[in-house]
Amino acid sequence: MDPYRWSERIEPRLRQATERMRRLRGTRIPPSALRSLRHAFRCDHTYHSNAMGGNRLTLPETHAVLKDGIVIAGTPLKDHFEAVNLAHALDLIETRSREDTAPGEQDVRELHGIVLRGIEPLDAGVYRRLNLRMEGTPHVPPEATHVPEAMRTFGAWLAGVRTEHPVVASSIAHAWFAAIHPFTDGNGRTGRLLTNLLLMREHYPPIALRVEDRARYHAALQSSHSSDITALVELTLDGVERRFDEYERAAGEVLEPDMEASRAETPTRFSRWYEAARALHEALREVAARLEVRAPESGRPRLQTSELAALTEREWAPLQETSLALFSIRGQHQGRQVEIFFHSMPPVPDAGAVPPGIRMTAPSPERIALKYFSSAVPTGHTFSVSRDGLDAEVEHGVSALTLATELWTYAITEYLSPR
Template sequence: MHRYRWSESIESRLQQATERMRRLRATTMPPAAVKSLRHWFRIHHTYNSNAIEGNRLTLPETRAVVEDGITIAGKSLKDHFEAVNLAHALDFVEALASKETVLGERDVREMHGIVLRGIDPENAGSYRRINVRIGGTEHVPPEALRVPEEMRAFGEWLAGAKNEHPVVVCAIAHAWFETIHPFVDGNGRTGRLLANLLLMREHYPAIVLLVEDRARYYTALDASHSGDITAMLELTLDRLDQSFEEYERASREVLELREPAIDYLAEQLGKPPAAPPPSEAHSWHEAVRALHGALRDFASQLEARLPEGRRPSLSVTDFSEPTEVAWKLIQKTPYELFGLHGEHHGSWLALSIRSSPKKGGLPELQVSEPDVSLQLRDRITSMEPTGHTFQVTHIEGVSIRIEHGVSALRLATELWTGAINTYLLSR
């Protein structure tokens, strides 16, 4: 049984904390957001809890030491050990909070052992064997001989059933532990770890007592030594409000930003691919598809006609039905539709069939050739789909000839003939 008391005026804030915790638990937080919040708490608690005890590392320096293992020039080895140890102790507390085991005196000693690891091996996890005084307070901790007995009573209370609000339990444990002051060093850091462990076990967010709270914190501890934990409860609730705000902000971002964006994009991506406009674009697509098929058929027939040792390698890349977005691009900017590739005895060809926007009409097709110096004087410059045939523009010497009603089969034959003669047979 504990001896602590508190003002009834705290009850309304305790009820508010209960309601905020319930709302928070009803919110599904993405793992990445939870991980980010835990990371925030780990660094800020490590910095502030150590700074309260006089550690000289700044917040950025604490982050660098804990996350990157960086050594900070001008800061003591003890400062570095305190940062790393406290971060590891928080990991231990988080793991312990998720277990269903009964808490007790042994868990407190384990926490303290991690806090002083490598700093004071002789006293890490061991109760003090000397009497101590706490600077700045009239409270005198129990004599060293009484510490094991006091901690057994405290441990039994920790392990027992409790009727108080979880925040009250947290404040009682914090105050009671600091009143006993069972260790030579590291009592403050261990007490703050224990307080958070009890909150986390009841699914409350962990809290960060700020270095700016030091004077208020020590005043609250002084009051608690006489049994009044009102000031300790008020400070705990203030910092719990800060933690709630961090989680609620992240929750709002999920509900107001991420979820609507995901809903919208899922809806858009879940729609079937939009077919090109069926009116003016349909005949254009059909003509291009017919040309593509005729080019492939010509290549296949030519390869089959020759024996394997003398056979060229000819191919036409795939042509996909343009989506509505692609069709808009085709009408505004040059757009590669498919390509012709060939190889024969070390000679290569690679041509692109591209669409080219035409003002006031449907796009025309052009042949893009990589080696302009090899272009024939007599060649096709453009092909404009007109229904199931093409209007083809030829350059013949210095003159231009336009031919109407050219079939896809004929056009494919002329394209392959010109390409093979130019790139595979002329070298």
């Protein structure tokens, strides 16, 4: 691929961005303000990025979906899943941005898998198998048979050492990925996530490309197909500068210190573990909602997930030695019912630095299909699953959605279906 080029006229803005980033890193922003900025951005990016692709949720509706977990009446369930998925993908890149290992091709596929999970499961994280033409542009992406090779090259660049300004490097990644267009759907959302991953790895704030700039954004991508990324860099700089403004305003506000938030500012082993438990909890709710909607109204099961137990850092230490009830799932259908309980499980002795697991139990032990009931140890945003009765075989990299789908499928098949 020919190297990308950009106009020298943007160099002063790039230098200014570097200076503003330097000043911000030396400024203490109250943790409560940082938390507020993060939550607001999570909603803004989710709304704008999804709206770029035609999602019909409004900004307030997106906020309600992410904050309260509700399904907006009269809105396709697909729009709801797109919001939840993209927010989870943002959580993942926030975690990955703090890791020492540079992102690569597999990270791109994992991000896309989250973007499309529960929507197009056969295409989630899978390269397209058909050739395509992109609407509104003469650019023709590589043929499907060439996509794996193109993505290997792109992934090697992602994982390599880059000398460009972080804003330029993130724009190159965005343009390059868009030119390959490796997936059947979800390329735009995944490309915008990649932009933010590269920015955050260099301590720049993530950005939300606004839906009202859609025409300008498409024009910038069109120019990038001719190797000129000037317009895309300028658009990215606009987003970075807006975020700088937000952070600088927060740094200038006089707020009371929030000691509890200060302790939580740096992610801990507990916060990472609890976020994984929350991801499983939310996935169980998502799958239940999808299964209920798909069932005929006359024979629709009632599938419920209880509230997740609220834990604090102070309660983390006891989890190393005792079990704690986290939540349960309950199903009712035509007079049949089942409740499955989820508990924390102390780490296995002599297993090294392994966090507590999550143990799943059912009310009738003699009827438990051991293939399905297991312990799941959170490992980032996936789980290492030990399946009882299989000689302690461990399956790594099991997503929360996969585990949730498996559990609800088991509950319905084993307990709620006629025998």
